[in-house]
Amino acid sequence: xxxxxxxxxxxxxxxxxxxxxxxxxxxxxxxxxxxxxxxxxxxxxxxxxxxxxxxxxxxxxxxxxxxxxxxxxxxxxxxxxxxxxxxxxxxxxxxxxxxxxxxxxxxxxxxxxxxxxxxxxxxxxxxxxxxxxxxxxxxxxxxxxxxxxxxxxxxxxxxxxxxxxxxxxxxxxxxxxxxxxxxxxxxxxxxxxxxxxxxxxxxxxxxxxxxxxxxxxxx
Amino acid sequence: xxxxxxxxxxxxxxxxxxxxxxxxxxxxxxxxxxxxxxxxxxxxxxxxxxxxxxxxxxxxxxxxxxxxxxxxxxxxxxxxxxxxxxxxxxxxxxxxxxxxxxxxxxxxxxxxxxxxxxxxxxxxxxxxxxxxxxxxxxxxxxxxxxxxxxxxxxxxxxxxxxxxxxxxxxxxxxxxxxxxxxxxxxxxxxxxxxxxxxxxxxxxxxxxxxxxxxxxxxxxxxxxxxxxxxxxxxxxxxxxxxxxxxxxxxxxxxxxxxxxxxxxxxxxxxxxxxxxxxxxxxxxxxxxxxxxxxxxxxxxxxxxxxxxxxxxxxxxxxxxxxxxxxxxxxxxxxxxxxxxxxxxxxxxxxxxxxxxxxxxxxxxxxxxxxxxxxxxxxxxxxxxxxxxxxxxxxxxxxxxxxxxxxxxxxxxxxxxxxxxxxxxxxxxxxxxxxxxxxxxxxxxxxxxxxxxxxxxxxxxxxxxxxxxxxxxxxxxxxxxxxxxxxxxxxxxxxxxxxxxxxxxxxxxxxxxxxxxxxxxxxxxxxxxxxxxxxxxxxxxxxxxxxxxxxxxxxxxxxxxxxxxxxxxxxxxxxxxxxxxxxxxxx
Numbered sequence: 001x002x003x004x005x006x007x008x009x010x011x012x013x014x015x016x017x018x019x020x021x022x023x024x025x026x027x028x029x030x031x032x033x034x035x036x037x038x039x040x041x042x043x044x045x046x047x048x049x050x051x052x053x054x055x056x057x058x059x060x061x062x063x064x065x066x067x068x069x070x071x072x073x074x075x076x077x078x079x080x081x082x083x084x085x086x087x088x089x090x091x092x093x094x095x096x097x098x099x100x101x102x103x104x105x106x107x108x109x110x111x112x113x114x115x116x117x118x119x120x121x122x123x124x125x126x127x128x129x130x131x132x133x134x135x136x137x138x139x140x141x142x143x144x145x146x147x148x149x150x151x152x153x154x155x156x157x158x159x160x161x162x163x164x165x166x167x168x169x170x171x172x173x174x175x176x177x178x179x180x181x182x183x184x185x186x187x188x189x190x191x192x193x194x195x196x197x198x199x200x201x202x203x204x205x206x207x208x209x210x211x212x213x214x215x216x217x218x219x
Numbered sequence: 220x221x222x223x224x225x226x227x228x229x230x231x232x233x234x235x236x237x238x239x240x241x242x243x244x245x246x247x248x249x250x251x252x253x254x255x256x257x258x259x260x261x262x263x264x265x266x267x268x269x270x271x272x273x274x275x276x277x278x279x280x281x282x283x284x285x286x287x288x289x290x291x292x293x294x295x296x297x298x299x300x301x302x303x304x305x306x307x308x309x310x311x312x313x314x315x316x317x318x319x320x321x322x323x324x325x326x327x328x329x330x331x332x333x334x335x336x337x338x339x340x341x342x343x344x345x346x347x348x349x350x351x352x353x354x355x356x357x358x359x360x361x362x363x364x365x366x367x368x369x370x371x372x373x374x375x376x377x378x379x380x381x382x383x384x385x386x387x388x389x390x391x392x393x394x395x396x397x398x399x400x401x402x403x404x405x406x407x408x409x410x411x412x413x414x415x416x417x418x419x420x421x422x423x424x425x426x427x428x429x430x431x432x433x434x435x436x437x438x439x440x441x442x443x444x445x446x447x448x449x450x451x452x453x454x455x456x457x458x459x460x461x462x463x464x465x466x467x468x469x470x471x472x473x474x475x476x477x478x479x480x481x482x483x484x485x486x487x488x489x490x491x492x493x494x495x496x497x498x499x500x501x502x503x504x505x506x507x508x509x510x511x512x513x514x515x516x517x518x519x520x521x522x523x524x525x526x527x528x529x530x531x532x533x534x535x536x537x538x539x540x541x542x543x544x545x546x547x548x549x550x551x552x553x554x555x556x557x558x559x560x561x562x563x564x565x566x567x568x569x570x571x572x573x574x575x576x577x578x579x580x581x582x583x584x585x586x587x588x589x590x591x592x593x594x595x596x597x598x599x600x601x602x603x604x605x606x607x608x609x610x611x612x613x614x615x616x617x618x619x620x621x622x623x624x625x626x627x628x629x630x631x632x633x634x635x636x637x638x639x640x641x642x643x644x645x646x647x648x649x650x651x652x653x654x655x656x657x658x659x660x661x662x663x664x665x666x667x668x669x670x671x672x673x674x675x676x677x678x679x680x681x682x683x684x685x686x687x688x689x690x691x692x693x694x695x696x697x698x699x700x701x702x703x704x705x706x707x708x709x710x711x712x713x714x715x716x717x718x719x720x721x722x723x724x725x726x727x728x729x730x731x732x733x734x735x736x737x738x739x740x741x742x743x744x745x746x747x748x749x750x751x752x753x754x755x756x757x758x759x760x761x762x763x764x765x766x767x768x769x770x771x772x773x774x775x776x777x778x779x780x781x782x783x784x785x786x787x788x789x790x791x792x793x794x795x796x797x798x799x800x801x802x803x804x805x
Contacts (some may be wrong), residue, residue: 014630071337090679090680092692093695094694113663115633116640147696
């Protein structure tokens with residue numbers, strides 16, 4: 001590949017995880033520029049260097065409450081070219097919506113456990129760094145589980161439900177095809193059928209459809 | 220804490236009441252003086268002017284003597300009576316100067332100016348008869364010095380050559396001393412009037428009492444007297460007119476005082492009204508009827524709580540120990556040597572002890588009841604406070620546990636899972652890889668279970684990110700679609716946030732389980748001191764606190780914070796409303 005390696009900065013206060021993350025990303029051919037145990041240092045790094053993606057834990061010192069999410073929102077607002085991937089022990093629908101605000105571009109929000117699926121995780125990092133999104137499946141499945149009165153979701157076939165779940169996490173059509181072991185064309189057919197049934201305006205942009213599906217599921 | 224009980228006012232029986240014969244002697248003396256004045260006037264050469272003067276002297280002497288006798292009789296605690304009598308008799312000495320006999324004439328002249336200082340003294344000492352304020356004392360003492368010292372000086376110098384104590388005949392020097400004396404006395408009288416008005420303004424509450432009328436009469440008299448002396452030194456032609464007005468004002472002052480006495484008697488009529496009122500409408504708040512009966516809107520009532528060893532208002536809210544100051548007087552109402560209640564009222568009421576006694580007697584049983592109520596409320600508040608503290612302590616402990624889990628077990632399991640993942644990547648043996656993948660799946664399950672446990676122990680999202688985000692997550696995870704409307708400009712206090720969270724959480728669970736609702740509306744808003752949480756669904760109803768422990772627990776939680784949980788349910792759905800106080804307590 002002729003592309004220069006993606007540059008990554010990390011803020012994670014657990015030493016074990018910080019080092020593990022660094023190792024995984026380096027092994028995957030990404031360039032680890034800096035890793036810190038707090039948000040402020042990472043913010044300084046974002047301001048001073050050109051990072052492709054910042055990976056942050058939500059609970060960071062000093063108060064271990066919302067330092068990570070505040071730093072992430074700051075980067076989203078003031079450094080739109082830097083992608084943000086937020087990691088946490090819990091995922092919260094409320095925080096996901098706050099993080100996405102009005103765009104699912106260059107943003108990810110995953111459970112920390114996902115790191116251990118090394119391949120999927122590094123794929124997600126790359127996808128987010130290149131402008132895509134990565135939303136934890138837990139959030140989507142919680143939203144999908146909801147029973148509704150007169151529910152359009154009930155009209156989806158089981159296959160379509162699998163597709164919408166993957167689509168909402170930010171997975172590309174190719175990714176969905178690989179995951180479900182179906183062809184790309186079949187995937188595309190499922191996607192447009194889902195949009196039809198739910199009455200969501202169809203879009204080919206993968207980030208935009210993440211937001212559209214999330215907002216639909218949430219409403 | 221029991222030392223918070225201030226000493227009660229001294230009981231009235233210890234005070235000297237004048238003997239009846241003393242009062243009668245004074246009456247006789249007063250009549251004698253008036254008769255003497257008349258005789259002196261009739262014997263005088265210049266009958267026209269002197270006749271008028273004697274009338275004026277009588278006009279002053281009679282009300283001061285009568286007022287003095289009444290005051291001494293009705294208010295033996297106050298030195299005002301004797302002081303008024305002294306003023307009346309000193310004024311009566313003035314006509315002695317009209318006698319041709321040199322000794323009598325000299326005595327009359329010696330005491331010519333004394334009434335000026337006595338008027339000032341009486342007015343400033345009203346109603347207690349004592350001067351408590353330092354500026355008042357200074358002015359009165361200076362005035363006495365001017366009307367005695369300078370008087371003697373000017374007579375010695377020969378201002379009235381016929382006087383027995385005239386040593387020189389330096390009329391020019393004597394006149395100069397007289398001008399100085401009159402100017403000084405006039406100045407001191409004006410300062411006195413100023414002090415009166417300043418005091419009246421400072422105690423705004425006394426304006427509401429009829430005694431304020433007195434202060435105005437006194438002030439007017441002092442200003443007129445000062446004007447009279449200035450007119451004397453300047454030789455103004457209007458001198459005689461000013462003299463008339465001054466004497467009229469000076470004579471009015473004791474009449475105003477008599478009105479004040481009468482007012483106290485009228486007020487006692489209100490006490491009978493108080494009795495009737497308390498019997499007809501037993502009320503918990505005694506302050507307004509007492510304030511009406513005593514005609515003092517500033518009246519405050521405090522109840523003694525012996526168990527707490529502190530004072531409280533009628534709601535049982537603790538208040539600082541009531542104490543008297545220069546505007547307010549204190550009366551402790553006791554039963555069987557134990558203080559029961561304290562009345563804090565305008566100082567001018569101390570002049571009407573019978574009125575206070577009557578109110579004390581009339582309100583006795585009602586006060587006792589009100590005190591018991593206050594005590595009960597105080598205990599209730601204490602109980603509620605401890606309930607809230609227990610809840611808060613539990614919450615803190617849960618928060619600590621959640622944090623320990625997060626930083627300990629969860630963190631380690633994530634690290635373990637990562638380690639397993641890395642091992643799986645580097646291994647080429649398919650058996651190993653399968654085994655590692657299975658182990659990783661086990662760890663993932665453990666993590667998921669641990670997450671649920673930790674979240675059940677304490678919703679960290681609430682403390683870390685606030686109610687709006689936490690409710691969004693609840694709504695997202697709810698089994699029923701939720702329309703969320705959170706209108707909070709700022710974070711709520713933590714206890715209120717936690718309560719609101721659990722109210723919504725439990726209500727959503729209920730709606731999902733029992734109500735078969737198609738949509739739930741959740742609204743959170745806030746006024747200054749209350750957060751309002753409303754959860755309404757369109758299900759089949761059935762929210763009943765008697766049935767499950769969930770809603771009962773919510774009620775406990777909200778009530779522990781001093782709030783209210785209302786549940787209404789019908790065929791069209793259930794509605795749960797929680798009002799949660801947001802002020803930080805204790």
